[in-house]
Amino acid sequence: MTRGRLLVLGGVVAACVALVVVYVLQVRHAGQVSAATAPPVATVPMGGVLAVPHVVFRSTTLGADYGRLAAVPLSDPSGPRALGGVSCERVYATASSGVCVTASGGMAPTYAVSTLDAGLAPTASAALAGLPSRARMSSDGRLVATTTFISGHSYASASFSTATVIRDGGRALPNLETWTTFLPDGQRLVAADRNYWGVTFAADDDTFYATAASGGTTWLVRGSIRARTMRALRTDAECPSLSPDGRHVAYKKRLGNPTPGVWRLATLDLASGAETLLAETRDVDDQMEWFDDASVLYALPRTGTEATTSDVWRVPSDGTGQPAVLVPNASSPAVVAAPAAGPTPAAVQTPEPRTTS
Template structure:
């Protein structure tokens, strides 16, 4: 298979991980699901397929002209394949790497794709868990194999530590700015990143799995409100202009990267699994959106 070269594109990475391959879309196409990704809500159903398609994914997300499907591969150690698809469900890229699928996002244009996998442990509360987060520029083929090489600034100072972990990327409309979670020193932080400069700076502590609103003004995130508890997180929304946060009406613990249905409403999965929705301004009450489902994504 043809291996795509990593394009420098003016971005210098300090280190890269091994074990990843990117396959170009001009190779013989694998079997693809029939139909296309229609506008509207898509979820992972009880049988593991994405609603409206026959794609089999553990995590799915669609935006712009692209979608990403994370699928676990059988065997040990665990491996994952990230398949980047067009809206017509033709395969554009494939990336294979170690780990268990956890998070997936596509930028509003469809150009930038990100994924997170667990490489040890099976939950955020697992002892010694570790993540690997990658980013692919589908236009150039530029692949960040592991975000841990980024220049991280913690409270304005350059930060180096062996325990740094990133997860849960969400992209802005310019395909350059992004937000993510970083964990280091026993704390989690919301970071704002710059792809071209390959830097990230912390914005606030105690924020995980960010999701940028369609209008680019707010971030939904899960906040740890009960340290040490089995169900510790509550959904909040952060106003980026004022850094004022609003707790949402969902009081159950949400261990998910919420998805915006529009500028007013968020969707998320709860154990069951079921997909629920709640207003993003703290009003109202949670409503069941899709039973026996997870991994919500609103395709435009």
């Protein structure tokens, strides 16, 4: 390449870099202005909220409290909120405990999963490898599942790798990639590019549902913790969430759309195999949470200059009705329909060394 062409190429690259810098600075400035002009958030004591049925979530109100763990009573989900003492990338909670996936700042961020007590205060933590994506607990708080991105930044990436680990009473079990997965034809899934994410637990502390993926295909799988096995139930189902009565699974699906990362919400009747598309027609990239046996919750980012803010929406699980905001300025919801009671689970421990299958 001639010196002249190199100079031209260098000029183009410099111009592109300059445009990117200007765009980033504009977005940052817009966010700072929005945060500075945002009205103060009305708050209430955490103890009073936890004593009644409530929703725990990650606050997305711009300002100093952005990312903080928060809770509101189910009787007034859009009203004053209680704020916890930790900031989370994902959060989940039960009547007796909680889990908070954290991220540190800086050029080389670090990630961890923290155990929370009945008052949603951290008690212990363990390091996580990769960008936090999903976190779930069993209803009794014994089981905790986390998914992180080891490479790539989202499920919409053409190439990504995840690490999904279940902790039983604080003890980290091997990465799900080392467990045995059977495909619908009975063959084992052994492809090197297999990934797993989006765990949801049944009430027996053994059965769980998750997503398995390989070669561009995703499967809804049902697993057994004791047997260390998973079996594929159907294709095109991601980030499952089991209903409180254990009869339905909610998930996102692509509807045959070849564009990566474009999803519709659906529910599956586990007994009949009937699938229902929900009334939410926008693209939702989230693991749903059941509000009750008849409706689900999910986070949806706003658009434009408010893209860093999201709201928690609610929609019926039978395909009827219309979506409506339940908790504004919120994400990662967890419904806790009973006051905190009983002992807290064992503390999270450092993950075991990864083995290969």
